[in-house]
Amino acid sequence: MNRIVAAAFIFIVMLSGCAQPKDLEYRGFRNIRINTVGFSKTQLGADIQLYNPNGYPLVFKSALADVFLDNQKIGNVTLDTTLTIPRKDTFLVPVVLDANLGGALGNLVQALGRKEVTIRFTGTVKAGRNGVFVNIPINYEAKQKISLDF
Numbered sequence: 001m002n003r004i005v006a007a008a009f010i011f012i013v014m015l016s017g018c019a020q021p022k023d024l025e026y027r028g029f030r031n032i033r034i035n036t037v038g039f040s041k042t043q044l045g046a047d048i049q050l051y052n053p054n055g056y057p058l059v060f061k062s063a064l065a066d067v068f069l070d071n072q073k074i075g076n077v078t079l080d081t082t083l084t085i086p087r088k089d090t091f092l093v094p095v096v097l098d099a100n101l102g103g104a105l106g107n108l109v110q111a112l113g114r115k116e117v118t119i120r121f122t123g124t125v126k127a128g129r130n131g132v133f134v135n136i137p138i139n140y141e142a143k144q145k146i147s148l149d150f
Contacts, residue, residue, distance in 0.1 A: 021058055021127060021128070021129075021134070021136060022053045023053075023136060023137070024050045024051065024052055024085075024125065024127075024136065024138075025050065025051040025053060026048070026049075026050060026121070026140035026142060027049040027050060027051055027090060028048075028049050028142070028144060029046045029047060029048045029049060029119070029144065030046065030047045030092070031045070031046060031047045032044060032046045033045045033046070040100070041099065041100060042099045043096055043097065043098055043099070044096070044099055045094065045095070045096055045097070046094075046095055046097065047092040047093065047094050047095075048092065048093045048095055049090060049091070049092055049093075050085075050090070050091060050092075050093060051089070051090045051091075052085045052086060052087060052088060052089060052091070053088065054087060054088070055087055055088060056087050057084055057085055057086055057087045057129065058084075058085040058087075058127045058128065058129055059082060059083070059084055059085070059127065059128060059129060059133070060079075060082065060083040060085050060093070060125065060127050061082055061126040061127065061128075061133055062078075062079060062080050062125070062126045063077065063078065063079040063093075063095075063123065063124070063125045063138070064077070064078050064079075064123045064124060065077045065121045065122060065123030065124075066121070066122050066123055067119070067120070067121055068118075068119070068120040068121075069117050069118070069119055070117050070118050071118070071120070074097070074099050074100075075097050075098050075099035075100050076097070076098060076123075077095045077096070077097050077098075077121070077123075078096075078098070085127070115145060116143050116144065116145050117143070117144055118142070118143055118144075119140075119141070119142060119143075119144045120140065120141040121138050121139070121140045121141075122138060122139050123137075123138045124136065124137055124138060125138055
C-alpha cells in the first residue's frame with residue numbers, strides 16, 4: 001500500500017512540475033531607436049519590459065509577434081536569442097522591429113508624433129524550463145507613452 005501512495009505522490013509532483021508557465025506580463029517598452037531606414041523596410045529597436053510571475057526562472061528561446069500601433073499593423077518582431085528570465089522579476093528583452101512601411105509609414109509617423117499610443121503585440125513566445133518548452137501566446141495591449149532616442 002505504501003508503494004502505491006509513494007507512486008501517486010511522485011506522479012502528482014511530476015505533473016505539477018510540468019504545469020504550463022503563467023503568461024508573462026507586458027510592462028511597456030523603452031529605448032526606442034531607429035536602426036536603419038529604407039524605402040520598403042525600416043528597422044526599429046526597442047527594449048520590451050516584461051514581468052515573469054512564475055516562481056521559477058524560464059528560458060526564453062524565441063518569439064514571433066505582430067506589432068500594431070493604434071490598430072494599424074506596422075510590422076513584426078522576431079527574437080531568436082536564448083535568454084534566462086529571472087523568477088518573479090521584471091526584465092528587458094532587446095528586440096528589433098522589421099517595419100514594412102509600404103502602407104504604414106504615414107500611420108507610424110502620426111503615431112510616433114503623439115505623446116501616447118495604443119500598442120498591441122500578438123504572437124507566441126517559446127519558453128520553458130528543464131528542457132521542456134511550450135509556446136506561450138502573446139496578446140498584450142496597452143496605452144504607451146513614446147519618446148524616440150536619436
